[in-house]
Amino acid sequence: MNTKTVIIGGGPAGLTAAYELNKFGKSSVILEADQQVGGISKTVNYKGNRFDIGGHRFFSKVPYINQVWGEILKEDLLTCGRLSRILYKNHFFDYPLKPLNALTGLGLQEAIAVVLSYAKTKVWHWGIEPDDNFEQWMIHRFGYKLYEIFFKTYTEKVWGIPCTNISADWASQRIKNFSLLEAIRNAFSNSGKHRDGEIITTIIDQFQYPRLGPGMMWEHCQRFLEQNNSPTLLGEWATSIVHHNNQVLEVITKDKSGNKTSFSGDQFISSMPLRELIMCMNPIPPKHVLDAARQLRYRDYLTVVLVIDREDIFPDNWIYIHTPKVKLGRIQNYKNWSKDMVKNPRYTTLGLEYFLWEKDEEWNWPEERLIELGIRECTEIGIIKPAEVVEGTVVRMKKAYPVYDLNYTENLEIIKKYLGSFKNLQTVGRNGLHRYNNQDHSMLTGIYAARNIMGSKYDVWSVNTEKDYIEEGEVSTPTTMERMTPLSMAQLLSLGECARVVLDGL
Numbered sequence: 101m102n103t104k105t106v107i108i109g110g111g112p113a114g115l116t117a118a119y120e121l122n123k124f125g126k127s128s129v130i131l132e133a134d135q136q137v138g139g140i141s142k143t144v145n146y147k148g149n150r151f152d153i154g155g156h157r158f159f160s161k162v163p164y165i166n167q168v169w170g171e172i173l174k175e176d177l178l179t180c181g182r183l184s185r186i187l188y189k190n191h192f193f194d195y196p197l198k199p200l201n202a203l204t205g206l207g208l209q210e211a212i213a214v215v216l217s218y219a220k221t222k223v224w225h226w227g228i229e230p231d232d233n234f235e236q237w238m239i240h241r242f243g244y245k246l247y248e249i250f251f252k253t254y255t256e257k258v259w260g261i262p263c264t265n266i267s268a269d270w271a272s273q274r275i276k277n278f279s280l281l282e283a284i285r286n287a288f289s290n291s292g293k294h295r296d297g298e299i300i301t302t303i304i305d306q307f308q309y310p311r312l313g314p315g316m317m318w319e320h321c322q323r324f325l326e327q328n329n330s331p332t333l334l335g336e337w338a339t340s341i342v343h344h345n346n347q348v349l350e351v352i353t354k355d356k357s358g359n360k361t362s363f364s365g366d367q368f369i370s371s372m373p374l375r376e377l378i379m380c381m382n383p384i385p386p387k388h389v390l391d392a393a394r395q396l397r398y399r400d401y402l403t404v405v406l407v408i409d410r411e412d413i414f415p416d417n418w419i420y421i422h423t424p425k426v427k428l429g430r431i432q433n434y435k436n437w438s439k440d441m442v443k444n445p446r447y448t449t450l451g452l453e454y455f456l457w458e459k460d461e462e463w464n465w466p467e468e469r470l471i472e473l474g475i476r477e478c479t480e481i482g483i484i485k486p487a488e489v490v491e492g493t494v495v496r497m498k499k500a501y502p503v504y505d506l507n508y509t510e511n512l513e514i515i516k517k518y519l520g521s522f523k524n525l526q527t528v529g530r531n532g533l534h535r536y537n538n539q540d541h542s543m544l545t546g547i548y549a550a551r552n553i554m555g556s557k558y559d560v561w562s563v564n565t566e567k568d569y570i571e572e573g574e575v576s577t578p579t580t581m582e583r584m585t586p587l588s589m590a591q592l593l594s595l596g597e598c599a600r601v602v603l604d605g606l
């Protein structure tokens with residue numbers, strides 16, 4: 101099969117690249133390993149009940165991304181109000197934290213401990229110890245106690261490694277220069293505004309959401325592309341990237357039955373995980389590149405979905421579970437995202453989120469055992485009664501999170517340099533750039549890659565959804581490598597906002 105542009109992966113990045121190429125009248129072929137499109141942003145349909153991998157808010161500061169979402173889904177894109185709280189030691193903490201609610205929840209003793217621990221940090225540590233990992237970065241700004249309550253347990257549940265082994269990049273990328281004093285000042289002032297006067301709530305307290313979940317967006321996009329001569333071929337695993345003289349010549353895929361197909365083209369875009377991409381290069385890359393790729397790590401993710409015979413369980417879209425005694429990290433309530441996500445309005449569907457490594461014992465547990473675990477833990481924290489559970493199912497998502505460990509930047513640099521030598525291969529998206537991102541970032545990288553094929557010269561690695569305000573036909577190009585900052589300091593004016601930024605992305 102001969103096509104001009106071959107795209108690996110039918111997630112937001114790959115599909116948006118094809119969508120943008122279509123705007124220039126260029127067709128492409130998208131090779132998707134899964135049996136449906138959307139990648140991590142797909143929607144799973146279980147007997148008419150729909151659920152996400154997590155919960156996918158559609159929110160972007162980039163006007164062109166909002167335009168594309170509108171073009172694809174039109175009136176099926178709902179505006180959704182947000183409510184989410186933190187459950188810690190049987191108390192629901194408002195989110196963002198409110199002083200009175202936080203004080204009652206923590207109790208006077210723990211509240212005093214928070215302040216003393218912050219004072220201790222200020223006097224003894226800050227400025228002496230380097231911020232060389234996530235834990236130190238957080239302690240230096242919030243004190244140990246507050247960090248322990250609101251960040252440590254949950255962050256370690258998500259990443260599965262001690263916070264001392266997580267790069268400080270992770271915190272600085274998301275929070276920047278923020279401290280407890282500033283947090284308290286803003287929590288009390290309760291202005292709802294940033295220092296520069298920008299209102300926070302409209303940005304984060306409302307988001308858009310497709311009526312039938314995020315997958316609806318990507319299925320519509322797939323259909324549109326299909327009608328415009330850019331098909332997505334499902335069940336096609338890219339297993340070999342054949343190249344010669346710094347040019348990719350073809351991608352070879354394998355289907356479920358082991359049948360191989362070759363796709364040749366002039367241009368290639370890949371959103372498959374970087375580690376796999378490097379392993380698929382044929383001829384194989386030099387040893388130091390292979391070694392760097394092998395060291396990239398990914399956190400895996402599993403959802404236990406329970407159908408509960410109760411109309412209303414809690415009002416939140418999701419609840420963070422900071423309680424250390426359960427493995428459960430977060431609970432989604434899909435009905436509160438869109439009522440059409442649940443088949444029978446008498447029921448509620450809950451998504452219990454577990455963050456695991458593929459090698460963990462639980463990852464391979466049979467479905468019944470995982471459902472049992474979910475029911476037990478949800479009962480333990482007082483959310484449901486076992487007798488209310490009608491049925492359940494389990495969905496696993498490998499490589500849901502690219503891990504920012506202490507070596508990832510070094511490894512990434514080596515891989516980038518190697519991939520940079522190819523004239524017609526671009527990598528895009530979350531795992532394609534090993535970048536912890538949201539859909540809008542993935543989409544933007546796909547758009548840049550498509551425009552590069554049309555003659556532009558964007559650095560896809562430096563896409564920044566805070567700074568790139570692209571409109572149709574015009575894109576501001578970052579000239580230097582910038583670290584992505586999904587939310588700027590200007591957005592972080594209360595402690596709750598700060599917690600939000602760290603927790604939301606997880």
Ligand SMILES: Cc1cc2nc3c(=O)[nH]c(=O)nc-3n(C[C@H](O)[C@H](O)[C@H](O)COP(=O)(O)OP(=O)(O)OC[C@H]3O[C@@H](n4cnc5c(N)ncnc54)[C@H](O)[C@@H]3O)c2cc1C
Nearest residue numbers: 109111112113133139140154156157338372529530538539
């Ligand atoms: C729990 C959770 C919650 C999230 N919440 C939000 C949110 O609220 N809002 C938001 O905007 N974003 C959210 N995200 C992030 C969002 O899911 C990703 O940013 C987005 O899906 C990335 O798109 P992508 O196309 O880059 O990658 P992916 O979604 O990973 O898509 C890549 C595609 O490539 C395919 N593929 C991989 N290898 C191969 C191969 N060898 N051959 C062929 N195909 C292959 C995969 O099957 C997949 O379909 C969340 C992520 C998680 C894990």
